[in-house]
Amino acid sequence: MILISVITVNFHQPNVSIELLKSINLHPAKANIEIILVDNGSKENNEAYFKDYCPELIYIRSEQNLGFAGGNNLGIRKAKGDYLFLINNDTEITNGLLDQLAQTLAENPHIGIISPKINYFDDKSMIQYAGFTPMNYYTCRNSCVGQFETDNKQYDDLVQPTGYIHGAAMMIRKEALDKAGPMAENFFLYYEETDWCDKIRKAGYQVWVNTNALIYHKESISVGKNSxxxxxxxxxxxxxxxxxxxxxxxxxxxxxxxxxxxxxxxxxxxxxxxxxxxxxxxxxxxxxxxxxxxxxxxxxxxxx
The missing domain is CATH 1.20.1280 (Monooxygenase)
Structure with a gap:
């Protein structure tokens, strides 16, 4: 049976991260999973606190704030999975999410990385992401498919290539990771997953979305919506x-x-x-x- 490594990064939001861990426990996967939490920029060791909610958790503490890419890369280096699912700590998963994404990767070896559909947590009927259009490299502009639309199932059953994955939730094939390399850490925050997609394509893999898998995103808790x-x-x-x-x-x-x-x-x-x-x-x-x-x-x- 395949192993899925679930990796999340906590940055001074233990209660938010606990809610994610609870949602993972509430919606168990059929596949084997390991859960890795990177406590990023932590002033103290919170391992016991997190393991109260997830005893099997692999806890990694970094005293230095490594940013989104650096924190995730720290977890990636510890991961043993065939597929690695990088998930924001300010999200909550839904039933079958991990298995659906893993099955899509298993059935399509040309896919390097894939994201689920993402709806806003505060209004679960509103879509945040159902894919991205390709990038215009002259203006560095593209569009997020479905964003702010009411979810009337208009994007259901889309299992197809997309411009880019969404950094809040992305599952990467270990083989693609080995060929493309990890995320560039000098981005620190924002655009690192977009850059990663370009690296994955250059390594010979495709970037997909599966809207039959759903996750809820609380968005911008770490840095604020206007900072x-x-x-x-x-x-x-x-x-x-x-x-x-x-x-x-x-x-x-x-x-x-x-x-x-x-x-x-x-x-x-x-x-x-x-x-x-x-x-x-x-x-x-x-x-x-x-x-x-x-x-x-x-x-x-x-x-x-």
């Missing part, structure tokens, strides 16, 4: 993604597009929404890309 941290990394990593993955003519077009359209638009938005303190954050995000290489480990933002 300087999120604003910095969304802008910084949008540029970084293009630097790492676009062709030279696409990169040149994007740089002009970002400076002449995106940056002025964002500044106007900050002024109109009462967040003018985001303006220097935007310029720090741009400057980081001017002064750092695409594989630089330096974050360029004070993390608290």
């Amino acid at each position: 300087a941290l999120k604003e910095f990394f969304m802008n910084r990593n949008r540029i970084l993604f293009i630097r790492r993955n676009a062709k030279i003519h696409q990169r040149m077009f994007f740089y002009f597009y970002f400076m002449l359209f995106v940056a002025p638009r964002n500044i106007i938005k900050y002024l109109m929404t009462g967040t003018p303190h985001f303006i220097p954050v935007l310029f720090r995000a741009i400057w980081w890309n001017v002064t750092n290489k695409t594989n630089s480990a330096y974050l360029g933002f004070t993390l608290k």
